[in-house]
Amino acid sequence: MGQTKRRIDRETEHGYTSIDSRICNHCVSDRHIKQFIKGIGEKSKCDYCEKNRAKTVEFNKFIEFFLEHVDSLYSDPLEVLVNFEDGETFGISELLDDIDLTEQESLRNDVEYSLSDREWCETPYYHYEESEALNAGWEKFAAVVKRNRYTFHQLDDEHFYEPIRPSAFLPALSHVISRIGLYKTLTKGTSLYRVRIEKKNEKFTKASELASPPANKAIYPNRMSPSGIPMFYGAFDIGTAIKETYSGNKEHIATIAKFKFLKDIILVDLSKIPPYLDFFEDADYNNQQIEFLNDFVKAISAPIDRDGREHVEYVPTQIITEHLRYVHHKMNDNEEILGLIYPSSKSNGKKSVVIFCENEHCVEKGDGKEDSFFELELPLRRVNPQSFI
Ligand SMILES: [Zn+2]
Numbered sequence: 001m002g003q004t005k006r007r008i009d010r011e012t013e014h015g016y017t018s019i020d021s022r023i024c025n026h027c028v029s030d031r032h033i034k035q036f037i038k039g040i041g042e043k044s045k046c047d048y049c050e051k052n053r054a055k056t057v058e059f060n061k062f063i064e065f066f067l068e069h070v071d072s073l074y075s076d077p078l079e080v081l082v083n084f085e086d087g088e089t090f091g092i093s094e095l096l097d098d099i100d101l102t103e104q105e106s107l108r109n110d111v112e113y114s115l116s117d118r119e120w121c122e123t124p125y126y127h128y129e130e131s132e133a134l135n136a137g138w139e140k141f142a143a144v145v146k147r148n149r150y151t152f153h154q155l156d157d158e159h160f161y162e163p164i165r166p167s168a169f170l171p172a173l174s175h176v177i178s179r180i181g182l183y184k185t186l187t188k189g190t191s192l193y194r195v196r197i198e199k200k201n202e203k204f205t206k207a208s209e210l211a212s213p214p215a216n217k218a219i220y221p222n223r224m225s226p227s228g229i230p231m232f233y234g235a236f237d238i239g240t241a242i243k244e245t246y247s248g249n250k251e252h253i254a255t256i257a258k259f260k261f262l263k264d265i266i267l268v269d270l271s272k273i274p275p276y277l278d279f280f281e282d283a284d285y286n287n288q289q290i291e292f293l294n295d296f297v298k299a300i301s302a303p304i305d306r307d308g309r310e311h312v313e314y315v316p317t318q319i320i321t322e323h324l325r326y327v328h329h330k331m332n333d334n335e336e337i338l339g340l341i342y343p344s345s346k347s348n349g350k351k352s353v354v355i356f357c358e359n360e361h362c363v364e365k366g367d368g369k370e371d372s373f374f375e376l377e378l379p380l381r382r383v384n385p386q387s388f389i
Contacts, residue, residue, distance in 0.1 A: 016063050016114045022046055023062050024053035027107055029100045032280035036065050048107045063114050069280050070095065074120035080127060087124040092116065099279060128163050130288035135295055137164025137172060142299075142316040149315060170323045171331060176293060177268055177324075178332040179285040184269035184341060191260045191377065192234035192353055193241040197385060200253045207376040210257035211362030221314050223304075224321040224340060224354045232339075232355040232362065232373070234259065239388045240347040246385040254385040259362060259374035267339040268324050270297045271351045301352075303345040325356050338373075 024046035025037040041055030077089045092115040102108055123129055128136070144152045144166040153167035164172050194211070196204055204210055211232065212218070218230035225231040235241040242254055273294055276287045300320070304313045321340060329336050339355040357373040365375045 014064055014067055015118055016060075016067060017116070019059045019063075019110050019114055021048075021059045021110065022056040023048055023059055023107065024051070024056045026051075026053065027104045028062075028102050030278075030280050032278055032282070033062070033065065033101075036280075037062065048102075048104045059110065059114070063111065066101075066111070066280075067115070070120065072286070073279070075123060077119055077121040081121060081124055082126075086126070087121040089119050089121040091119050095120070130286070131291040131295075133163040134172060134176065134289070134292035136162075137166075137169045138292075138296055138299070140164070141166045141169040145319055146312050146315050149319075170320065170327070173296075173320065174323070174328045174331050176285070176289045177328070178334070180274065180289060180293070181284070182269050182272070182293075183334070183337075184267050184272070185264055186261055186267060186339075187264050188261050191258050192232075192236065192355070192374075193238050194232070194234045194257045194259060195238075195241040195245045195385075196255045196257070197242075197246050197249075197252050198255070199251060203382075204255045205380065207257075207259075207362050207364050207367075207374075208359055210255065210376065210380075211259070211359050211374070212357070214359040221311055221318070223300075223314050223317050223345075226314070226318045230358050232259075232357050234353050234355065235344065235347075236351055236353065237347075238383075240344050240350040240352065242383075242385050242388040243346040244344060244352060246389065248389070250386065252385060254383050254388075256381040256383060258377040260377050262368045262372050262375055265338040265355070265373070266335050267341055267353070267355075268328070268337055269341040270300070271341045271343050273297065297343060301343045301345050321354070 022044055023037070025034040025041065027046060027048040028034055028037070037057050038055050040061070041053075041057050043052075043054050044056045045051070046053045046056050047059075075087075077084060077087065081087050081089075092112050096108060096111065101111065141152075141164075144155065148155055155166065196210055198204070208214075212230045215228060215230055218225070219227050221227050222231070222233065224233075233244070235244060238256055241256070246252070246254065270293075273290060274285075276290055277283055277285075300317050304310055324337050324340065328334070338357070339353060341351050341353050344350045344352045355373060361371060361373040363369070363372050363375050365378060368375055
């Protein structure tokens with residue numbers, strides 16, 4: 001009685017017909033299902049290969065794992081389709097034609113039998129996929145903040161925005177970054193290069209001359225920082241540091257400064273988006289979020305001509321940077337974010353770095369204080385920037 005009731009509950013809840021058998025990791029082809037079976041399996045005979053195996057699980061446990069992934073990728077036509085013509089529907093046998101699940105005929109038959117009543121469908125055209133929703137939210141956000149820089153979060157009532165309002169985009173972005181875990185720690189002792197380009201008769205030797213400019217001299221807007229808010233822009237390699245700074249004037253020379261971190265700092269790393277997940281791979285994030293981030297990072301690291309448009313075009317990334325610097329860690333219970341890594345727009349495949357520190361946080365070697373971020377490594381190098389272009 002008790003057994004039967006439990007069985008019915010499970011079938012109603014998960015939508016499969018229960019089968020009393022055991023399955024081993026050798027009988028499935030997918031590596032993530034193999035891992036799942038190895039992870040929770042127990043020693044017994046497998047009913048499909050009929051061998052005694054070290055790791056087997058109940059068929060029902062296996063089919064629940066299988067269904068969990070299928071149901072997270074495909075929808076139930078009864079729930080999402082207005083008319084059945086609105087989206088292609090398919091059953092388990094069509095699905096198994098696309099998934100390399102097993103070579104065992106008997107197992108395939110059991111899976112088909114267990115799920116013979118189920119149907120799935122792709123998301124219909126009138127529903128937003130998560131990546132489309134995030135991308136549309138980002139595009140609206142970027143357009144609105146160029147117009148309503150300081151009041152964008154109060155405009156939601158005046159305009160109808162579908163599906164992510166401008167005021168909701170920053171929390172949505174934070175959520176994706178946190179789920180994927182796009183963080184990197186740069187440890188004490190790591191170095192970044194900064195380049196100062198000036199006329200050949202100018203000579204810079206001090207940390208204060210080679211670090212980010214003091215607030216009263218930070219008059220030009222940059223990708224991540226508006227005028228008046230200095231940040232430390234650098235790179236992991238000299239070539240990228242020069243390409244990001246040099247305008248091509250042959251009269252100029254580059255002073256290369258190597259700044260070494262005096263403490264560990266945590267950054268958001270937008271240069272290392274993980275690859276797409278396999279069908280049965282478990283993670284805290286999904287492929288929709290990866291797809292959005294790939295588009296988003298391409299957009300925020302696109303080259304922008306410095307012809308005056310930078311005053312407007314950099315506004316969305318400046319607001320996002322401010323959010324990651326001051327708000328993100330509070331929303332996600334993280335440690336404070338002290339910088340960003342992002343793909344360089346000038347040096348293909350290389351990375352740019354911005355650190356949230358100011359001129360006085362960059363000191364001469366041996367002069368580090370409690371609030372110092374960097375010390376300047378010696379000797380400095382003076383090079384012809386042309387040789388790096
Ligand atoms: Zn087996």
